[in-house]
Amino acid sequence: MKKVLPLALIASLGVLAAGCGASPTHSAAAQTFTTIDEAHGITDGAPMNPFNTNGNSFMSFDVMQLGWFTNSATNPNDFYPGLAKKWQISDGGRTVTVWLQPNAKWSNGQPVTAQDVKASMAAGFTQGNSQAFYLGSVKVISPTEVQFTQVPGQNYNLFFNSLMQQPIIPAFEYDPIMGKNIWTIIDESMYTGSNPTLKALATKAQTELTNIGKSVVDYAPKTDISAGPFLIKNLNPGEALLVKNPDFYAANKIHIKQVVFRNYTGNQQIWNYLIAGQLDMAPFTAMPTDILHRILQVKGNQEVVSPSYVGAALAFNQGIYPYGMPAVRHALAHVINRDVVQKVAEPVVGTVSKYSDGMVDQATEKWLTPAQIKELNPYSYNLSEATKELEKAGFKKVNGKWMMPNGKPWTATIYTVNGFSDWIEAAKVISTEMTQFGIPTSPDIVSSYSEYLKDIALDKYALAFWINALGPEAYPTFQRIYGPNDGYNVVGGQLVYYPYSNKTEGNWVDSPQEIPLPNGKMVNPGQLTYDLNSLTAAQQRPIVQKLALATNESLPMITLWNYINVQFINTTRFTDFPVHNNGMLDNPPGVWIMSGYVQPK
CATH class of the missing domain: 3.40.190.10 (Periplasmic binding protein-like II)
Structure with missing residues (x-):
């Protein structure tokens, strides 16, 4: 993984x-x-x-994958061989054929076969993993050759990437746990049509998969059988x-x-x-x-x-006044001294973010041209520029404190999570900077990450820390911003938008459905992000460039530092x-x- x-x-x-x-x-x-x-x-x-969350198994030591990712920012299909010696991707990425290492064996001497791979994908269905990358079918062609196809109608560009990173288990151990008709149950569970009889079968099959999944998780081999x-x-x-x-x-x-x-x-x-x-x-x-x-x-x-395609950001809930105003977000980006924040909060495994475009800097420099990078606003520490932004938007400073255009004083709280020491220290620094600028600000610590995620989705935080740039692949990078957290969900293979007013679907970012590029042209970030899901790296490039430029212009969150893998x-x-x-x-x-x-x- x-x-x-x-x-x-x-x-x-x-x-x-x-x-x-x-x-x-x-x-x-x-x-x-x-x-x-x-x-x-x-x-x-x-x-x-390997399916037990507390299980004693060790990836790459006694648990193997078909391949090992090279962490390429621009080619999600670049892998080192694992149990797969070679592979072929065809039909626009919708079909993958894998040939296993000819001498692969389990530690009891039995060969690793295509049946083991098929059983591994079945186990993945019981955990919801195989559905996540739209696996449709697994066909054993020979003892060492197996073919995978996506669900008909899908064109998920990370299909191969996800497939290669599934744990491979021995069929002779797990098949008895899952049962002889596991693939019949899987096929029935995948029905999405309108036939009431088949829909009922699908519901029943999904329940059966869940129950089988519990047995898979609880299974305790007597000895470690390793490939x-x-x-x-x-x-x-x-x-x-x-x-x-x-x-x-x-x-x-x-x-x-x-x-x-x-x-x-x-x-x-x-x-x-x-x-x-x-x-x-x-x-x-x-x-x-x-x-x-x-x-x-x-x-x-x-x-x-080595590179790490993850960033730490201060995110805005644009549905809470006044953070829906671009001038406010731009001004705060000039108020925050990112150099100071990084040195205090993450001095060992962080580097100051230069671009705030939704990606880490190394990814930006691989996806964007030098001319496009020059178009990005660096949002350097500049209190005079912050003052100009706010005054143009109707804010006034009275007795050293900023008053909002609605006439009320502007105060703020920055939320972080107990135990996340880097976020906590960063929030302290930013609160001090904002307070000194005339926006009385205090940090607040939420007791647990689960509570934090629940409350942020319920629009309880106007300013909160967020992990962004979850790469290296382009789709999860931008979906972190313009996905479910911004109201864009994939339902039945189609993009659906839930507005901020819908309090049950977790849209807390509340970006406008159209945001500007530096030249003023408007783009739909949710649609562009969704489009990345089905494109090759070469086809993604112009869309990534638009998303990066638009994100830097709109600034739904300020990337403070890029994590590095130390x-x-x-x-x-x-x-x-x-x-x-x-x-x-x-x-x-x-x-x-x-x-x-x-x-x-």
């Missing part, structure tokens, strides 16, 4: 003494690679099952030990005999492991600058950086990390290892 950047989880900046970390269980002589699973900690007693480079040997609350899988199709490339995953419940434990020099690799971990310095002082510890390696025990291969580096370390990287010294 694509790497998901975790937000800052720390509640304080303290760190335990390095000596308090757990002692290494295995020596370097045993060729033991020690790391952390960024997706989750170890849950004692949870099944070795990856390693398999689980034992687990305890503190760590998981994996050993090399001799049946892996590329076992000759694996230079490591054992892997240990350390358990953790928060960032501080990872800091402690790093400060104690106990991890050979650690994923992205939010931390303050002083902790970073302590980590890098440890012998062998190195920081490696990882850590330790070179005292191992060498040959893929530090100069960003596409490889953005994958879990099991992909590095199965590709021949990482060798013991």
Whole structure:
């Protein structure tokens, strides 16, 4: 699966003494690679099952995919081979044929076959995953060849991308859980016509899938059956030990005999492991600058950086006065000193956003031409410009405080979430800047992220933090703004718009349905975003360019910083990390290892 950047989880900046970390269980002589699973900690007693949210399974180590994404900003179909040796995309991306690695085996010696792939997609249907990328059918052509087609009438351009990143499970274990007629149930569940008999069958089948899905999630294999480079040997609350899988199709490339995953419940434990020099690799971990310095002082510890297509933004609810006025959003962009905000809030894994066009800066520089980038307003820190914007819009400053055009004083609250330390610190800085400018502003912290999402959809926040630029693909990047959060939903394969007045569908951004380009021409951002869903990268380019320019002009949210993917390696025990291969580096370390990287010294 694509790497998901975790937000800052720390509640304080303290760190335990390095000596308090757990002692290494295995020596370097045993060729033991020690790391952390960024997706989750170890849950004692949870099944070795990739569909269980608390499951003890490790992507790229004992759980495999058909392929591994290179994190390309402009080509979502660029993959490294996984269990798929090669593939063919045809019919405008609606049909994909995959040929499996000819020597792929499960760790019990049985071959990995097309039937395993088909069972994996069936399991995906029970979890709602296969429906998400419009999988219509799976056809086994031979033991090593399988063909996938989209739902008729769909043209989802991330079909191949999503397909390649599904976990592959052994059919001989999961087929008995799902039942012999699983595909009949799947086919019946996908009916969308008006025949009442078939509609009733579809409803019944969807319920059956949900119930089967619970059994799939709860299934607990007695032993780990792996198609990856390693398999689980034992687990305890503190760590998981994996050993090399001799049946892996590329076992000759694996230079490591054992892997240990350390358990953790928060960032501080990872800091402690790093400060104690106990991890050979650690994923992205939010931390303050002083902790970073302590980590890098440890012998062998190195920081490696690769692109991350995620940004942190201050978002506006334009349905709440006065934030529907473009001048207000533009003025606040000039009031906020993004350089100061980033240095305080995210000094280690953030860079100041230059463009505020809905994308991270690296994506902007790949999609837009130099001339188009010059058209973007940088919204530099400029209080005089902010004053001009507000005065032109009818705001007046009285006794150092801004009065709104309706004659009422302008005060503001910026909402963040408990535990998201970077957002919290940024909100403090921005509140101070706005207050000093004459808009009395205070930060407020919501107790949980689930409550935050619920309340933002209910229009309770005029100003709130938001993760945007969820790339690298263009469609999810702009859908983050001009999707359901802005009233644009896909229903029955068609784009439907729910206005802000509809309080049940979660439109809290409330952008106008037409927003301007720098030349004054109006475009519909929801329709343009929806169009990206069915186009190739080359066809997407002019639409992405329009969306970027229009977003920068309309400014539904101010991108404050771009996250960067900072990882850590330790070179005292191992060498040959893929530090100069960003596409490889953005994958879990099991992909590095199965590709021949990482060798013991």
